[in-house]
Amino acid sequence: xSSLNAIVPMACVTAAAIAAMVAEAFRxxxxxxxxxxxxxxxxxxxxxxxxxxxxxxxxxxxxVVADDFGLFVTGILIVVGLLSxxxxxxxxxxxxLPAGEYYALMLFATAGMMLMATASDLLVIFLALEVLSLAxxxxxxxxxxxxAATEAAFKYFLLGAFSSAFFLYxxxxxxxxxxxxxxxxxxxxxxxxxxxxxQLLAVGLxxxxxxxxxxxxxxxxxxxxxxxxxxxxxxxxxSTGVKAAAFAAFVRVxxxxxxxxxxxxxxxxxxIAAATMIVGTVVGVAQSNxxxxxxxxxxxxxxYLLIALLSANDVGKGAVLFYLLxxxxxxxxxxxxxxxxxxASRPNDRxxxxxxxxxxxxALAALMTVFLLSLGGFPPMAGFIAKWxxxxxxxxxGYSGLAIIGVLTSVISVFFYLRIVVMMxxxxxxxxxxxxxxxxxxxxxxVVSAILIFYLGLLPTRxxxxxxxxxxxx
Amino acid sequence: xxFPILTSLIVLPVAGAILVLFVRGDEEQSAPFVRKIALTVxxxxxxxxxxxxxxxxxxxxDFQFVERHAxxxxxxxxxxxxxxxxxxxLLVLTGFLTPLALLSSWESVHEKTxxxxxxxxxxxxxxxxxxxxxxxxxxxxxxxxxxVPMYFLIGIWGYDRxxxxxxxxxxxxxxxxxxxLLAILGMAWLHLTTTGSYSFxxxxxxxxxxxxxxxxxxxxxxxxxxxxKVPLFPFHTWLPDAHVEAPTAGSVILAxxxxxxxTYGFVRFAFPLxxxxxxxxxxxxxxxxxxxxxxGALVAMVQPDMKKLVAYSSVSHLGFVVLGIAxxxxxxxxxxxxxxxxxxxxxxxxxxxxxMLSDRRHTRxxxxxxxxxxxxxxxxxxxLIVTLSSIGLPGxxxxxxxxxxxxxxxxxxxxxxAFAATGVVLSATYMLWMFQRVNYGPVTNEKNxxxxxxxxxxxxxxxxxxxxxxxxxVLPNLFLRPIEPSxxxxxxxxxxNAPAHLQVDARPSAIGHQPSAISHQP
Numbered sequence: 004x005s006s007l008n009a010i011v012p013m014a015c016v017t018a019a020a021i022a023a024m025v026a027e028a029f030r031x032x033x034x035x036x037x038x039x040x041x042x043x044x045x046x047x048x049x050x051x052x053x054x055x056x057x058x059x060x061x062x063x064x065x066x067v068v069a070d071d072f073g074l075f076v077t078g079i080l081i082v083v084g085l086l087s088x089x090x091x092x093x094x095x096x097x098x099x100l101p102a103g104e105y106y107a108l109m110l111f112a113t114a115g116m117m118l119m120a121t122a123s124d125l126l127v128i129f130l131a132l133e134v135l136s137l138a139x140x141x142x143x144x145x146x147x148x149x150x151a152a153t154e155a156a157f158k159y160f161l162l163g164a165f166s167s168a169f170f171l172y173x174x175x176x177x178x179x180x181x182x183x184x185x186x187x188x189x190x191x192x193x194x195x196x197x198x199x200x201x202q203l204l205a206v207g208l209x210x211x212x213x214x215x216x217x218x219x220x221x222x223x224x225x226x227x228x229x230x231x232x233x234x235x236x237x238x239x240x241x242s243t244g245v246k247a248a249a250f251a252a253f254v255r256v257x258x259x260x261x262x263x264x265x266x267x268x269x270x271x272x273x274x275i276a277a278a279t280m281i282v283g284t285v286v287g288v289a290q291s292n293x294x295x296x297x298x299x300x301x302x303x304x305x306x307y308l309l310i311a312l313l314s315a316n317d318v319g320k321g322a323v324l325f326y327l328l329x330x331x332x333x334x335x336x337x338x339x340x341x342x343x344x345x346x347a348s349r350p351n352d353r354x355x356x357x358x359x360x361x362x363x364x365x366a367l368a369a370l371m372t373v374f375l376l377s378l379g380g381f382p383p384m385a386g387f388i389a390k391w392x393x394x395x396x397x398x399x400x401g402y403s404g405l406a407i408i409g410v411l412t413s414v415i416s417v418f419f420y421l422r423i424v425v426m427m428x429x430x431x432x433x434x435x436x437x438x439x440x441x442x443x444x445x446x447x448x449x450v451v452s453a454i455l456i457f458y459l460g461l462l463p464t465r466x467x468x469x470x471x472x473x474x475x476x477x
Numbered sequence: 478x479x480f481p482i483l484t485s486l487i488v489l490p491v492a493g494a495i496l497v498l499f500v501r502g503d504e505e506q507s508a509p510f511v512r513k514i515a516l517t518v519x520x521x522x523x524x525x526x527x528x529x530x531x532x533x534x535x536x537x538x539d540f541q542f543v544e545r546h547a548x549x550x551x552x553x554x555x556x557x558x559x560x561x562x563x564x565x566x567l568l569v570l571t572g573f574l575t576p577l578a579l580l581s582s583w584e585s586v587h588e589k590t591x592x593x594x595x596x597x598x599x600x601x602x603x604x605x606x607x608x609x610x611x612x613x614x615x616x617x618x619x620x621x622x623x624x625v626p627m628y629f630l631i632g633i634w635g636y637d638r639x640x641x642x643x644x645x646x647x648x649x650x651x652x653x654x655x656x657x658l659l660a661i662l663g664m665a666w667l668h669l670t671t672t673g674s675y676s677f678x679x680x681x682x683x684x685x686x687x688x689x690x691x692x693x694x695x696x697x698x699x700x701x702x703x704x705x706k707v708p709l710f711p712f713h714t715w716l717p718d719a720h721v722e723a724p725t726a727g728s729v730i731l732a733x734x735x736x737x738x739x740t741y742g743f744v745r746f747a748f749p750l751x752x753x754x755x756x757x758x759x760x761x762x763x764x765x766x767x768x769x770x771x772x773g774a775l776v777a778m779v780q781p782d783m784k785k786l787v788a789y790s791s792v793s794h795l796g797f798v799v800l801g802i803a804x805x806x807x808x809x810x811x812x813x814x815x816x817x818x819x820x821x822x823x824x825x826x827x828x829x830x831x832x833m834l835s836d837r838r839h840t841r842x843x844x845x846x847x848x849x850x851x852x853x854x855x856x857x858x859x860x861l862i863v864t865l866s867s868i869g870l871p872g873x874x875x876x877x878x879x880x881x882x883x884x885x886x887x888x889x890x891x892x893x894x895a896f897a898a899t900g901v902v903l904s905a906t907y908m909l910w911m912f913q914r915v916n917y918g919p920v921t922n923e924k925n926x927x928x929x930x931x932x933x934x935x936x937x938x939x940x941x942x943x944x945x946x947x948x949x950x951v952l953p954n955l956f957l958r959p960i961e962p963s964x965x966x967x968x969x970x971x972x973x974n975a976p977a978h979l980q981v982d983a984r985p986s987a988i989g990h991q992p993s994a995i996s997h998q999p
Contacts, residue, residue, distance in 0.1 A: 376625065381622065382619075394662055403663075410659060429633055
């Protein structure tokens with residue numbers, strides 16, 4: 004049985020997802036069920052399993068490895084899942100969404116993400132990618148009456164399917180050359196051979212697949228539309244969970260299987276990272292919708308993560324993990340505030356809608372400020388430490404150019420984060436926007452996020468050490 | 478185990494802010510209570526800084542009251558604080574100005590008093606932290622963190638164009654300082670490659686031999702951050718906006734303390750860390766400083782708005798400070814440090830007085846006033862003393878600093894000193910001209926006939942300023958003595974590492990080898 008240990012976390016989440024679906028099927032119309040509680044149980048189970056598996060380096064079927072790197076990402080995904088559950092409640096009530104399906108899809112997606120973070124075989128990574136993508140496509144369009152949501156889901160689905168095809172094609176080429184889909188065998192074989200053109204094609208195709216999922220430029224087009232159309236809670240979930248899972252696999256594949264070809268792909272990745280940071284911030288400045296602005300911000304943050312990946316030294320790998328964690332907490336927090344301001348009659352998601360929020364909802368405005376300043380990289384918030392970690396990896400690896408682009412774009416990004424702060428604090432509201440009351444659980448989740456942001460910003464040592472320790476696996 | 482007095486300077490304001498946060502009740506009920514808490518906390522901190530001064534050993538050049546704890550050990554980052562002669566009095570100045578700034582907003586800030594007090598206290602905490610950090614990482618964290626409360630102070634409680642000014646302030650200063658972050662990382666990386674471990678410890682980095690080409694870039698990165706903060710011409714464009722739009726308390730802190738962080742940064746970080754590059758660039762810096770002195774003075778002269786006039790006068794006065802630092806001899810640097818304090822007192826005082834006038838009339842246009850001497854004699858008397866102190870009248874504080882700076886500059890490069898000296902004349906011109914237009918002559922504007930003279934609260938604000946201005950002018954030794962050993966060591970170390978700097982004034986000079994012309998008088 005011990006060979007199954009590595010999949011226990013995702014099994015817990017999957018079980019919770021199935022239970023949620025069954026509960027929904029047996030629910031009388033109008034009956035209220037604590038379905039989110041099932042998700043909570045599943046995620047806590049996964050958390051316990053993750054803690055127990057820590058430092059054991061177990062693997063199941065030779066395809067899933069619960070090494071510390073994968074477990075750290077699993078931990079991030081659990082945090083993402085818990086926070087997303089907490090901020091989803093109000094949206095579900097207001098939009099009268101099918102709670103069971105919503106939570107089940109969210110949990111299935113989480114299970115897929117966990118699998119993606121721990122898979123050590125290209126085909127399993129592809130499988131995980133599809134599991135999480137399908138669930139997220141549906142979540143994006145779960146507000147069926149809304150044309151925008153349907154359009155977003157459809158766009159996301161079509162482009163996503165395209166990129167999956169690229170990814171699969173890349174796997175096929177790689178298999179054709181090496182005769183294996185296992186990351187360690189591919190690495191062994193590529194290291195012993197001179198790079199063949201076919202192999203570069205394989206790497207390129209796989210790169211396109213990943214770049215799409217982490218919304219790197221020029222494969223980012225779907226991101227703003229999908230985030231805008233999706234309910235804010237889902238947008239928060241997909242902007243962090245999908246990114247964390249995809250980056251985990253990205254790191255694993257490129258820094259193990261394709262590591263011998265580094266000389267071939269590093270320049271391409273350099274360009275992608277620079278373009279991602281620049282496009283994300285520059286276009287972000289022009290947005291008047293908060294969700295679209297956060298979408299471009301998340302594109303830009305993908306660029307910083309790419310710097311860390313590219314640096315690929317011990318600091319860089321740790322930086323990916325720490326950055327993903329702080330980014331996950333912060334971004335879900337920001338989308339959480341958007342979700343809580345969402346009103347049945349109007350979405351309140353334009354920047355102008357935030358005018359005078361301070362007067363109506365001082366606490367929400369303060370929380371949003373913490374999240375935005377952390378995204379902008381202000382100390383003493385976690386976002387600063389995360390960026391600092393990434394830039395020190397870049398300086399150490401000799402990518403000073405990327406580091407300079409990184410710091411400059413982060414200054415530009417401050418401009419649009421501050422636009423919301425200006426609205427909330429310094430602009431009187433013309434029409435008193437109808438802001439709903441804040442539900443307790445969601446509010447508490449946001450407060451916890453803010454506390455975590457300060458904790459990670461002021462006393463990051465422990466988590467930094469975990470992140471540094473967990474990349475020793477490869 | 479000593480009482481961690483330096484840490485308490487950072488922690489106490491934060492604790493005060495948290496206390497204020499939990500005050501219940503609406504604006505009417507909570508505001509008086511909140512104001513008193515904030516004032517009490519800031520007075521306590523001032524008392525602490527005085528205690529610090531009294532316990533400080535003025536004969537030592539070393540860092541005192543040092544506290545050192547591991548913070549992020551994997552990267553050699555420490556919580557490392559200490560104070561020497563250069564930072565000691567800047568702490569006292571910060572402690573001195575914050576209660577006055579709070580008092581000045583006692584009545585003019587009547588909305589969101591709670592948030593205002595919180596931001597003021599957080600700002601004080603970060604400013605104290607900047608002056609005591611001896612770890613580059615800690616320094617950068619506080620340096621950046623400081624911007625946020627100031628941004629809110631300008632943006633929420635400022636005047637008409639406050640949002641523009643606030644955003645410009647934060648973006649300018651942040652854009653300038655991110656390059657410094659990379660340079661700091663570069664220094665830590667250099668320490669890693671030469672010694673095998675990361676370190677952000679300033680004292681260790683002082684000993685690091687930085688290769689010349691890296692010195693060049695690192696110095697530029699640091700200098701950009703500090704030059705914008707000072708602000709050195711041509712990086713000063715954010716300052717008139719920020720100063721004019723900020724509420725009085727914000728202007729006082731901005732001019733009184735935050736501008737000094739730029740010049741402090743040159744003294745503490747940019748020059749000693751990269752001596753060769755600093756020596757290479759210091760003629761250029763001095764040139765910009767001199768241009769700033771003259772340009773700031775000329776632009777100040779034509780300002781119709783009193784606050785803007787004082788803002789441009791800061792550009793001019795801070796130019797003197799940079800000139801003194803660029804000279805890198807004992808007189809120059811000592812004068813620069815002293816002038817930082819002077820400028821804090823006199824410009825802080827000027828902003829407070831302009832704030833009082835603006836509270837009365839809700840305008841700061843010089844043309845709106847005239848003949849105030851007959852209406853508000855006490856206010857005008859205070860105005861006069863502060864104006865004279867800003868001009869640098871002998872017997873008041875401004876004189877000593879400017880004199881030392883010009884002396885130091887003359888020893889280094891007489892041409893610079895000659896041009897800079899015109900700034901002294903110009904400052905008398907624009908200041909006195911403004912003073913004359915506001916206070917003398919007949920009362921031309923009907924609205925000015927019934928202005929109230931200084932109230933009790935305002936006396937409590939302005940009397941300490943005047944007392945300090947006189948004290949600093951009459952007994953400069955009291956202040957110069959603790960500064961001197963640290964400055965002397967800084968200068969000696971600099972010349973050991975950058976011998977080229979001395980060649981500019983290889984000429985023998987009569988005052989050449991006395992460490993300090995003034996502080997050695999009995």
